[in-house]
Amino acid sequence: MQRMPRCCTPEDIAAYSRCIAELRVDNFGAMGARMMLRGLGIGDAPTEFLDRVASEHPQFGAGFGSIDRPSQFKIHAFAEYSVMTSGGGSVNGSLFRESGLNIGFGLQAPRWLRAVRLPINAHVERELCAEFQLLEALCEALASASAVAGASLDAARREQTIGSVEMLITGSSCASCLCALRQFRLLWPNVTLAV
Secondary structure, three states: OOOOOOOOOHHHHHHHHHHHHHHOOOEOHHHHHHHHHHHOOOEOOOHHHHHHHHHHOHHHOOOOOOOOOOOOOOOEEEEEEEEEOOOOOEEEEEEEEEOOOOOOOOOOOOOOOOOOOOOOOOOOOHHHOHHHHHHHHHHHHHHHHHOOOOOOOOHHHHHOOEEEEEEEEOOOOEHHHHHHHHHHHHHOOOEEEEO
16 A cells, blocks of 8 residues: 555656566455555445446346456446536546457557556556546546636646546456556545445
């Protein structure tokens, strides 16, 4: 936890990456990821949300969270958000992403978040993780909704954005995605996350 980035600078993210490399870990498992999330101030998603999403989306049906190890199966991430932007507008919606599918990036690198190369599966593109893609898309949605003509979207304006995001993921987040969740919290400090 002490090596989690304290800000979104390349130096802080590199320090976390070095720590993960020294630990030789890609994934902390379900319990370890939950402990990390709680340490980052990310709460548990409400049971009503989990039940509703599972009933509406077959990817999240019975047994989706039973895998407590890395696997070759597709990981899915779903989120609902309700946010008041710094400009006074509101943005509500939902997002769905599947690992491995490059939705929305095209040939463009992620703008908001930085993935971390993991030591065991070093050749896996972590920008294609379901939760990374979802968080990057959510950052874009919040930034677009917060944009005011002629004004930059600096930290002060992002701090004025308030709201909540509830996420459901079909597996335990890898160490890179835990870092992406941390980066999201740093970028949008008054938008609560529940996973």
